[in-house]
Amino acid sequence: MPEVMTRKIVTSVEEIFHEGGPRANTPLKRGSVMAVIQNPYAGSYIEDIQPFMEDLKPLGVAMAQKLLAALDVEAAQIEGYGKGSIVGTGGELEHGALWHAPGGYAMRDVLGGSKAIVPSTKKVGAAGVRLDVPVTHVDASYVRSHFDSIEVGLNDSPRADEMAVILVMTTGARIHNRAGGLDAKDIEGKDGLR
Amino acid sequence: MSADIRKIATWVEETHREIGQQISPPTRKAVAVAVIKNPFAGSYTEDLTPLMDIGAELGGLLGDKCVAALGITPAQAESYGKAAMVGEGGELEHAAAILHPKLGAPLRVAVEKGAALVPSSKKMGGPGQVLDVPLGHKDAAYVRSHFDGIEVRLNDAPRAGEILVAVAVTDSGRPLPRVGGLTHAEAEGKDGLR
Numbered sequence: 520m521p522e523v524m525t526r527k528i529v530t531s532v533e534e535i536f537h538e539g540g541p542r543a544n545t546p547l548k549r550g551s552v553m554a555v556i557q558n559p560y561a562g563s564y565i566e567d568i569q570p571f572m573e574d575l576k577p578l579g580v581a582m583a584q585k586l587l588a589a590l591d592v593e594a595a596q597i598e599g600y601g602k603g604s605i606v607g608t609g610g611e612l613e614h615g616a617l618w619h620a621p622g623g624y625a626m627r628d629v630l631g632g633s634k635a636i637v638p639s640t641k642k643v644g645a646a647g648v649r650l651d652v653p654v655t656h657v658d659a660s661y662v663r664s665h666f667d668s669i670e671v672g673l674n675d676s677p678r679a680d681e682m683a684v685i686l687v688m689t690t691g692a693r694i695h696n697r698a699g700g701l702d703a704k705d706i707e708g709k710d711g712l713r
Numbered sequence: 714m715s716a717d718i719r720k721i722a723t724w725v726e727e728t729h730r731e732i733g734q735q736i737s738p739p740t741r742k743a744v745a746v747a748v749i750k751n752p753f754a755g756s757y758t759e760d761l762t763p764l765m766d767i768g769a770e771l772g773g774l775l776g777d778k779c780v781a782a783l784g785i786t787p788a789q790a791e792s793y794g795k796a797a798m799v800g801e802g803g804e805l806e807h808a809a810a811i812l813h814p815k816l817g818a819p820l821r822v823a824v825e826k827g828a829a830l831v832p833s834s835k836k837m838g839g840p841g842q843v844l845d846v847p848l849g850h851k852d853a854a855y856v857r858s859h860f861d862g863i864e865v866r867l868n869d870a871p872r873a874g875e876i877l878v879a880v881a882v883t884d885s886g887r888p889l890p891r892v893g894g895l896t897h898a899e900a901e902g903k904d905g906l907r
Contacts, residue, residue, distance in 0.1 A: 526730040528739075532782075533722040546720075589725070589782070649868075670868045673726070674843075 523578050524557035526681065529673055530589040540695040548690040551652065551671045552586040553683050554578060561609035561680040572617050575684070579618075579625025582686050587629060592690055594630045598703065599665040599689035602626065603652040604641045609679035615641035618684045626686050633657035634711040647674050652687045658708040663700025664692035714763040716770055717750035719875065722867060723782045731888045740885040742863045744846055745778035747771050747878045754802030754874040764810035771878050772816035776823025779882035787825035791897065792859040794881045795820070795831050796846040798838040800871035808835035811878055821851075824882055828905040829854040838877075841868050846881040852902030857894025858886035 534546040556578070560568055587594060602622040604615035623637040638653040638660075649672035656662035669687045677683045692703065707713055723746075727739040749771075752763060772795075780787055795816060797808035812833050821827030832847040832854075843866045850856035863881050871877040886897065895907055 524730060526728065528727045528729065529724065530782075531722065531724040533720055535720040536718055538719060589723075672866070674864045 523574050525554050525578070527555040527673065527676060528585070529553045530585060531671070532589050535694045538694050543694060547694050548590050548592065549667070549669055549687070550586050550590045551669050551685060551687045552582045552589070553671055553673065553685045554582055555673065555676040555681055555683050558607060558610045558614055558680055558682045560614050561607065568614065568617060572620050575617065575621035576625060578684070579621040580629060583626045583629035586686055586688055590688060590690065596690050597630050597688045598657060598691050599654045599667060600626055600633070600637055600657050601652045601654040601669070601687045602637050602639045603650050603671070603685040605648060605650050605677050605683040606641070606643045607677035607679045607681045608643060608645055610643065610682060612641065612643055614682055622684060622686055630657060634708050635660045636711060644677070646676055646678060648672060650685065652685055654687060654689055656703060658711070659701065659706035660712050661701045662703050662706060663698055664696035664703060665689070667693055714752060714766060716747065716767045719748045719750070720870070721778065722746045723778050724865065725782050726863065728888045734889060736888045740888045741783055742848070742861070742881060742883045743779040743782045744863050744865050744879055744881040745775040745782070746865050746867065747775060748867065748870040749876050749878060751800060751803045751807060751874050751876045753807060754800065761806065761810035764807055765814040768811040769815035769819055771811065772880065773819030773823055775878065775880035776820040776882060779880060780823055783882065783884050785884050787823060789884050790824035790851060790882050791885055792848045792861070792883045793820065793824055793827065793831055793851050794833065794846045794848040794862070796834040796844050796879045798836050798842065798844045798871055798877040800873045800875045801837065801839060802873035803876060805835060805837055807876060811876065820880060824851055826852055826902065828852045828902050830905060838871065840870055840872060841866065844877065844879060846879050848881055848883060850897065850900065852905070853895065853900035854906050855895045856897055856900050857892055858890035858897060861887055
């Protein structure tokens with residue numbers, strides 16, 4: 520396979536101080552990184568697409584490191600994460616699924632071996648499309664306070680022969696979380712769920 | 714009156730390739746956005762001085778955020794721009810009060826110098842609406858390679874009683890500039906124009 524051809528990289532960080540309630544002493548940070556890359560399979564049906572997963576691994580690691588740097592926190596301070604992909608209209612949804620393994624494992628490695636599955640979403644779309652990337656707790660998927668999502672998108676991406684691959688991370692719970700459920704301090708962190 | 718900031722979002726966009734050409738080093742644009750409470754939403758207020766002071770506060774804060782996100786020294790900034798979107802409970806004049814009287818001076822400190830007018834745009838709008846922030850060379854407005862713009866959009870802002878304030882800073886012009894005109898290297902930067 521050819522090397523991954525990256526056209527754009529966008530990093531975004533939100534610092535949330537409040538949402539009408541008490542002001543947080545330390546703002547919640549929510550960040551995303553999106554790489555817009557050439558889709559080597561755009562244009563026609565290709566049966567064997569799995570080799571590209573291997574090619575995407577270094578990109579996943581580089582993206583996770585870049586996002587951590589943009590958030591300006593230690594890996595241990597990341598409490599929520601998610602991933603997603605947007606396939607340009609010359610490709611197919613299955614191409615977006617190639618991001619699952621390289622994106623997810625790269626982020627878990629960079630964060631030091633998180634236990635929980637990385638929630639994800641994907642779609643086919645044209646330039647300017649928005650994707651709501653789901654977020655859950657890094658060690659226990661049932662932690663209700665950390666369920667969230669981060670909207671990403673870029674006005675000129677993805678073009679028909681491109682795909683956008685995305686990682687997101689957060690530093691904590693929703694800013695005014697009070698909907699109950701499993702609390703982060705009560706998790707066992709063994710099975711990735713509770 | 715200082716700004717009641719609900720959230721700050723910072724976005725960095727790098728272009729590594731365009732239309733088959735490698736961009737080396739990549740061009741980079743940053744935009745930082747503050748979502749603030751509009752103290753004058755809901756009824757007509759004649760004196761907008763408090764919003765002008767908020768403009769001064771945000772010019773420095775958001776300019777610094779952009780420079781930090783780009784990882785550059787203030788002197789390395791090459792172009793800038795500003796914009797505001799007022800939620801439906803306010804009026805367009807609120808954007809003008811934030812942007813025009815006082816925002817520029819501290820922004821110019823953040824990017825060092827800044828002899829040129831800071832290009833701007835403003836609109837009324839709601840959550841999820843796009844705001845296009847114009848970009849122009851910071852010391853010489855006629856530098857043609859640096860005319861550009863960057864889009865910002867936050868799914869949850871501005872609410873009716875809020876204002877979204879954006880400042881954009883770059884360390885470069887467009888990816889493949891070739892329409893002539895005054896160049897960055899030729900600019901004198903004395904009168905703000907050439």
